[in-house]
Amino acid sequence: MSRIRIEGLLAAFPKLVGTGKQHTYVKTENVPEYSPSLDEEGVCKTAFELIFAFDEAISLGNKENVTVQQVKQYCEMESHEEKAHKLMMQSKINETRDVMKKKASELDKMRMERGELDKGGYSSISGPRVIEKTFNDMSITGSGFGSGSGLGGLGMDMDSFASKPKRGEVILEDVQPSSVQSRASPLPPSDPVTVTIEEKLNVTVKRDGGVNNFDVQGTLALQVLNDADGFIQLQIENQDVPGLSFKTHPNINKDLFNSQQVVGAKDPNRPFPSGQNETPLVKWRIQGMDESSLPLSVNCWPSVSGSETYVNIEYEAAEMFDLHNVVISIPLPALREAPSVRQIDGEWKYDSRNSVLEWSILLIDQSNRSGSMEFVVPPADPSTFFPISIGFSTSSTFSDLKVTGIRPLKDGNPPKYSQRARLFSFFMK
Incomplete structure (x- = not known):
């Protein structure tokens, strides 16, 4: 409308x-x-x-x-953010499970050396298996993550990723909800003041090169635990990025922000809101960037040969960011069985319900800036494998905005604060 x-x-x-x-x-x-x-x-x-x-x-x-189409894209992007977050949390659980298995094995070895084991006592086999079962039963579910972002529930089974070997082999499942015995939840903030800097990247890439849309939206949000710590101002700095424009909350002193890059209330006698919720104070937008600014580019090359279609996909990541929880989703024609994956850098899963092949890489850094995958399916039109959707997260941002200090508005030392930055991306090719 x-x-x-x-x-x-x-x-x-x-x-x-x-x-x-x-x-x-x-x-x-x-x-x-x-x-x-x-x-x-x-x-x-x-x-x-x-x-x-x-x-x-x-x-x-x-x-x-904004247009209706942009609203749809932003909502889809936020849904992917939760998926990426749950992937990251599940990977942490997997790491903890491995550490516990190793510790249990070391305890068994120590007890055997001390002669503490007998035929009816603790078994060096049962210990690690019990721990492994406990952590295998863990999975990440839920709808909602962070604060100030609208995120809906996902019908994604995280156990399929948790149960996969690290070599990239597949576990075929029909993506059904799993029973949850333990639910991971983010730890509450421990510092009196917490600053969250978040950017969302939304891009539509043309198949033959170039971009139709390249939009970055950012938010600086503040969480203050106690009323007394709310009488503060934030000194910030950021990179001089072309096309960067800021918008401050109506209760923020706009002149002070524009002249000194200080985030403070219009009324210095009025503290920032306190409690468990984050308060967005500054928003910004970056427009006008081109394909050279993309943190990750993906190319797909389908070709029909006889009774089969060979699909080669490759990614190439820029040096600017290390990318976490990368998920590349390729639509497939309706199949009776899973595609045959011949080669892959990372892991894969076939969602038979939606006929989508998901290629996941937990981390892309200096060691693996490029990678590829090849799979085979029955004959299909090349357009069937588009649009490809790509999502990831990173602890860096385009604006590189950060808080460099806190100014107290009353006598005394400024409260201790912590800050975190993150960039979420969801784009289509």
């Missing part, structure tokens, strides 16, 4: 509702984009999708200049 149409609907809203009771929806046939039906049941079923879509269209109470 056009902006004028949306404003017209908002203006007509009070006239469409009666008095004496609350209203959660308005019956109109012009806004069915994210809801299958416009009754209360339909809105409830897609409540989260609607909230996330509104979050992209409205920022700090103001309307964003």
Whole structure:
């Protein structure tokens, strides 16, 4: 819908509702984009999708200049962020499981050397197996991650990644929910003040080179645990990136920010909000970058030979970032069985329900800036393998924005603070 149409609907809203009771929806046939039906049941079923879509269209109470297609892309990007986060958490669980197995083996060896084992005592076989079973039962599930981002639930079975050997072999599953005996959750902040700097990269790449859309959106959010620590100002700095533009919260002193790059409240007697939630203070956008700025490029080369189609895919990562939890998803034709993967740098999984081959690389750094995969399927049109979606995360950002210090507005030392930066990416080719 056009902006004028949306404003017209908002203006007509009070006239469409009666008095004496609350209203959660308005019956109109012009806004069915994210809801299958416009009754209360339909809105409830897609409540989260609607909230996330509104979050992209409205920022700090103001309307964003975005199209419906951009809102769809941003929501898809945020869904991938949660997938990448869960992959990272599952990899940590796997590492812990390996450490526990090693420790158990060392304990067995020590007890055997001391002669503490007998026929009816502790077994050097049972110990590691019990620990392995305990950690194999762990998986990451849930819907929601971080703060200030709209993320819906995912129908992704993380156990399939956890159970794979490191050589890249596949475990065929129909992506069903698994039972959860332990749920990993992020640790609460330990410092009085926590700064989160986050960027989201959204790109649409042409198959023959070039980009249709290259958009980076960033947010600086603040979390203050106690009211007394909220009387502060943040000194920031960032790289001089072409096309970078900032937008501050209405309660932030804009002149102070523009002249000194200091994030402070308009009213110095009013502290930043405290509690367990993050408060977004500054947003920014980077536009105008081209394909040379992409952290990762992917090329796909399908070719039909007789009764088979050979598909070669290669990636090449730029030197600027180390990439974590890379997932490259390739759509496939409807298959009766999994594709035959001949060669791969990383791991793969076939989602038979959605007919998608997922190529995952936990880390791309200086040791593996390029990699490839080859698989074979029955004859198929080359366009079947597009669009390819790529997602990853990294602890670096395009703007390289960071907090360099905290200024207290009252007597005393500034509170201790920590900061974290991360970039999430979801783009299609």
